[in-house]
Each structure stands twice: as C-alpha cells, then as structure tokens.
Amino acid sequence: MHWWDIPAVHVIETAIFATDPWSIEQFWSELAQPTRHYFVAEIDGAIVGYAGSFVLSPEADVQTVGVAADQRGRGIGAVLLTTLIEQAIQAQAAQLILEVRSDNAAAIAMYQRFGFERISSRPNYYAPGIDAMIMRLRPLAINSTDGGGQQ
Secondary structure (H helix, E strand, O other): OHHHHHHHHHHHHHHHHOOOOOOOOHHHHHHHHHOOEEEEEEOOOOEEEEEEEEOOOOOOEEEEEEEHHHHOOOOOOHHHHHHHHHHHOOOOOEEEEEEEOOEEEEEEEEHHHOOOOOOOEEEEEEEOOOOEEEEOOOOOHHHHHHHOOOO
C-alpha cells in the first residue's frame, strides 16, 4: 500500500466497518511506521481489498484485513492473509496474532482454515454482546486448504 492508495482503501474501510472505521490519518500513521506492512489487492486497477500487520520479531499482529463487499467469496482475503503470513515468516516472527469480531463467521472460518486457533476473547469489545476473539497462528505456516485463495 502506498499513500496514494489511502483514499480508495478508506472508501472500503468506511463501507465495511461502518461503526468504527479507521480515519485517513490512522492509515497515514500506520504507513509511516517501519514495523507496519500494508498491502492492497487490485482487480483491473481498482483496489478491492487491503491488509496490514505489525511485525517486531518474534511477534507479529494482523492489524486489519478488509475486502469490498461485492468482492467477497473470491479468495481475496485469503491472498491478503497469505501475504501477511509470508511477510511475518520472512521477518522471523514466531507467531501471528489477530482480533476478529465474534459475529464475523466468514472471517473466523478463513482464519481457522489457515490454522489460527482461538486463545482468548475480550468481552463486549466491539459492542454489547460482540466480543473480540483473539486468535493465534503458531508456528507460522500457510495452511489454507485452498492454497491461499485466488485473486
């Protein structure tokens, strides 16, 4: 992801995370950090997804994964997650941690396909009754049953 990608990424961000989207300034701040790694997925030159991680070996955290609603189910999220895992492996991270909304069944299923396991939760983190499920992939490996998806 480059600074010029932020407006297109922010459009997707506000559409899919309507109640608590990151601001444009947050994306700028993330891109300015040497420990952050952000990527976009494009189809025919249009950004359709994005993902980012924080990596300070031996730790790595998924900061965000977002795919435009009209592009879901095409493997874009899996391609982005594969990229984050590969980047963490290259940085010699020992594990990758993430938080996901407990009501996001599609994302949870994708993470489980990659071998992420639930290790904890934060009750009512996103809203009353909507917990943050904390998941971890350790050891780091790309375990998707669909080979990382397709783009």
